[in-house]
Amino acid sequence: MIQTAQKTCKNYNNNNNNPGCFFCTMAEPDPSARRSRIAKCFRELPLRDDKELMIILTGVWRIAVAKPDDPEFPALGLFPCMAKLIINDRNCNNMSIPYYAAHIIGSYTMNSSEFAEMAVRAGVLTPLMELLRGKMSWVEQRVAVRALGHIASHRATFKAVAAAHESEIVNLAMKIASNCIETVYNEFVKMGSEGRMEYQCELMGKGVGGLELQNKKAEAWATQLQSWSLYLLNCFARKKRSINLICNQEFLTELSSIWGGLENQNSFSGICLIRTLCLTQNGRESIANSPHLLKTLCNLSRSSDDSQIKAIKILLSLLQDPNTRPKTLQISAPFLVDLVELRAIRGRSKLGDQIAELLLQDYAKFKVEKSGSLGEGISPFLEEAWELKVGRRKPDELMSERELKQRRVMVSMLKKEGNQKFWAGRVAEAVVIYKKALDLCPLKLRKERIVLHSNRAQCFLIQGEAESAIRDTTRALCLSGQTNNPHLKSLWRRSQAFDMKGMGRESLMDCMLFINDKGRRGMKIPYYAIRMLNKQMNATWIFAAAAAAAAANDETQRPIVFFENGKTKEEEKKKKKFMDGKLEKLIGNGVHQKKGLWRRISIKKNNGLDRRSSVDF
Incomplete structure (x- = not known):
């Protein structure tokens, strides 16, 4: 991108080194002068209002995506510049600027805890929260939730995120995860070519392709918006924060059906968040109190879905907990009995034996001593499991x-x-x-x-x-x-x-x-x-x-x-x-x-x- 832009730069082509030109600065052979001029460019960039601003910003964006671990730009004032670009009212002439600025923040904070700390000190949380609240549209929400998720994933910066905005972030992320698919459809896909915002079409099509390409991109972006919202919630769940807020029964019911689809099967899905919630007592009890969620997990455990093992592990963890075992066993026994002879699956052996052991944990005592109760309607299924694993063996x-x-x-x-x-x-x-x-x-x-x-x-x-x-x-x-x-x-x-x-x-x-x-x-x-x-x-x-x-x-x-x-x-x-x-x-x-x-x-x-x-x- 930088090389392409340099070819379009008149000063660069004429071998005139213009100190005010970003692309001439990038070609500066002297490292000290180059760094000084880049820092000055980042300080002045929010004050500019010309066509070159977008060219510079897209160039920085491409560098951030290609080299997110390169410390040069973050050390020279990149984050304060991006924060100002997001909240700058001068951007009304080009609505793509906040999108690229938030995307750049997310790219640089993705892997590096050090960069995330620099971003927090630069004050990026406030402008990112503005985008998350819906200041512009779902397109900007997507990159804002991505950036906040990356910042919250680092131990050093999680406290800063939670201290200022914990309950608001959790509520907004839950709302976005639940409603974003319908929002994207109603505000973009359904509108057709005439009703769509021009800058959104340009962001998705990159100047090429028509409605088909835009619709395909909208599907991918809607899935990513939902996935990154769940990932942001997972950052709080891993720290055992806001568990009661996340474990809202209505949200849990919706959570069970959220997946990335065929093209995004490896994205962060609802079952990944459910797995994290299962690590806490409140989370396990909330899941056990949702019959719809339990049945969804049971159906996944008997499918070819990539989430099959996760679903089985969640059910096993609920059966291991004495507080959640009765309700879980009542619903899961008719499903799990079909898996007691499960052989090695995706490199995991003896999974069927683990299932049988937990299913029959109380049945042996009931069978031999004729004491205790198994719950209404599940005795035939446990008897069947007993015969397969013990009685006939x-x-x-x-x-x-x-x-x-x-x-x-x-x-x-x-x-x-x-x-x-x-x-x-x-x-x-x-x-x-x-x-x-x-x-x-x-x-x-x-x-x-x-x-x-x-x-x-x-x-x-x-x-x-x-x-x-x-x-x-x-x-x-x-x-x-x-x-x-x-x-x-x-x-x-x-x-x-x-x-x-x-x-x-x-x-x-x-x-x-x-x-x-x-x-x-x-x-x-x-x-x-x-x-x-x-x-x-x-x-x-x-x-x-x-x-x-x-x-x-x-x-x-x-x-x-x-x-x-x-x-x-x-x-x-x-x-x-x-x-x-x-x-x-x-x-x-x-x-x-x-x-x-x-x-x-x-x-x-x-x-x-x-x-x-x-x-x-």
Whole structure:
């Protein structure tokens, strides 16, 4: 950037060293003179009001992003200059100046505690708080919350942030995290080209691209605004500050559904903050008192989401605490029992044993001494876990090779009989036969049990019992290894089951893993997986809820147009968008683009489910 600007500088091109030109100063060969002139430039920069100010500021911004650990600019008065630029009323002619100034502060304070201390001494907190309060727009809030988060992350500067603005920052960050997606949609995405502020479009498009690029950037920035707000809250939670304020039940309910989406899966999400809150007694009790949050964590624990391990760890920490164990066990037992045979996942071994140990912590005493109570409705699930981890284990270990072979033959015969019942359309009878086979099958016959669980899950799908299908497919995936070498049919069936329950995020992650593993094995990507992927991408679009709310408001103000098939105009548009989605960037060459593919494939359906998946043999 500096080299480009130097080429446009008339004095630099004419070899005239102008002391007042920032770019001539950057080219000064004498280090002492160069530093003196840079310091003078930073002192005078807030007083300028010309086109060169923006060129200088964007140049400094690029240096800050590229070299955030370089001490030269911070030592020469950068932070006082940026603070003045944010609050300077002269910036009304160029509204991008506060954005770049706050971004520069955040970049330099990201890694260095020393730079953060310099920034606090320079008085950057007050102007950053002005932007956080919404002095300008959500665009400036984004860089302000980022800068405050970096400053608060350092031990040396956290006290300064907390001492002056703790309760206000926490309340503002919670409000932004809850409302920013809707705000960005209503104030930018929904407005179209005519209603958007020109400087915001320039910041997002950098002078190139149209609405598509701006909308894509808006999605990324909205996610970052939400993520950095949670990160700022996490800085206080780590210090065990404002825990009661953060643990507002309404906010916790919203927190459970906040994630970075497909393009920002590694960003700081709601579950990361929940994990930090679990380190405190008040935090654990607040989480245990939120049934909705507990159920969300349980659903994540049985998914292919990257947050699966975090969700399991949170539930285990709640089960370890005597104060939160009863409420947590009541809700989580039906979910965690499906994970007691979980094998190594993402480098963590014996996770299933840890789950079983905590689930059965009180059950052994209840089983042997017939004392105590387990809570209403969870005894069958704990009994099931006991049989899998204790009751059936010893007899299986003592089983002779001859008996094992006999059991294998009997299980194979029952499986074939179940398959025949399934193909004959007698699905309920097939379920009963598969259950008999599972009860008879020794625990060490993993492959046979995987197929039986998966086949029974297919029966449950046809019967419309989504929860039972999720349970069986999860058990099959735990036995096969959920991430390293998953059982593909079980993965696809669980994606369908999640879809039946309206759980788009979980269905999407299973479908993505299914497609990726198919590609990794050199197999053709089935078209029905592409359709599911497209559907769930639309369902989990970051602005989906905000767009639906806006559309509902618009519908009250305009007449509804119906087509001959009884569908509304909006429904027809959504259907076309669904079928015409562009997925090449996610699945590479796996998409079958041959013309007429959709017309030539005939699918038998039962309640909207593809019968093509059938059962294993």
